[in-house]
Amino acid sequence: MAAERPWLIEPRQGVTLTQENCLDAINAALEFAPCYQPRNTADALRAVTLAIAREQDLILFDTDFTADEIHGLGYSADHFAKRVSLARGPTITAESLARLAAGASSARLGLFTSGSTGLPKLVWQSVTNLARGVRTGGRHAESVWALAYNPTHIAGLQVILQALANGCPLVDVFGLDRLAVLAAFKRHSVSHVSATPSFYRLLLPIERPLDRVRSVTLGGESSDHAFLQRLRGLFPVARFHNIYASTEAGTLLVAEDDVFSIAPGLEGKLCLVDGRIHVHRSLLGEFGGRGQDEWYDTGDVVDVASEAPLRFRIVARQRDWINVGGNKVNPREVEGVIEEHVAVACARVFGRSSSVVGSLLCAEIVLRSGTTVTEPQLREFVGSRLQPFKVPRMVRFVAELAATRTGKLSRS
């Protein structure tokens, strides 16, 4: 057993959790809290590892949920105080934990979707389903993974499972600012990273390529070809995996660029209806309010690149659309146009609630150093390329873009 191997590196506090103390805690645990709100990533990792190893169901609340939000979801202090006694089982070793994390555990994790409209909803995911994309063996054991997602969200858990299944260290970079992320990548020789396009956007413009990174995964938001090309400059030797996934269904599609096709095992379980991705219910986790429909409409819109074989681009995730006076705006489209301007390093487009038109389109822009452009000039630039309602009406120049707790660009 790799006794002193780091398990979680927390650049924020300079703390390292080792495999050894994590396994000791698992084997010594006598009780288990099935409803848990971790305070930080180390807490989350311990709770998830314990649930997987002792095969207990666990509801995970976001680290930053307020007491009011938790109350609004129907949970009280009583739910958190409840404990389940654990039966003494066989001793968990690094090897048995790896096997359980790779999908053998019967545990389920209860997660809340980010809930862009209304309340977050609880979705149960089995470890088996979450671990569908986990790869083990060979060089996977030598990987160093950056954890760039909230550890209580599905994508963060997928990274955690991948690391647990191979005994790899995790470097927690979620919520760090640009310089801290770049420093952590360098210092800990991060080889694998999975994050939202927004996260990668925060790392631009490129000052020095991250040439130790071998694998780059993107998910959670759509990303276009031009953006992926810029990222290849930042990660010159990495293989790229562009993932289409959802909290309801887990990972569904993987592409190297922005053109997806349906993998052989998923034929008949994913289809396009009216240009939107529909998922067969056999692929979905358990959640309320879904009804008994055979197909689940994700609302995610695609642009078909070829019919046979079927290949398509994901134009926009449903939750991304912003309603401006009855017109739907895809913020990615507008961000893409703004980023064509020579002075712009990166941009975030979002809706601001308006009593006049529903949402007013706003943009935050990071300029390239040494360049300048005014708000009217930028609006004219966008207005010459897009319909008037797609032109942001409030433009702010900022030093860094803000991200939400899911690691995506904030759209509200």
Place this chain on the structure above:
Amino acid sequence: MNPDLLDVVNEVRRNKKLSPLAQLSSSDRLREDLGFESLDLAELTVRIEERFGVDVFADGLVNTVGEIAAKIGLPRA
């Protein structure tokens, strides 16, 4: 009329490539006299809210500069 409100109106006009106004009068109509359509009004509202902390359109439409001034508590010109 309050110079801050004039500033905000001129900011929206500048973004529409309209010439700045030297002054505002209470009776100026937002659409007909200032040349604002609904997206301009939405922009104006958000900029006023940022400056004065009041959503002037929150309880229905306002039509004149004087109505905005009243909502944000400015003395009438």
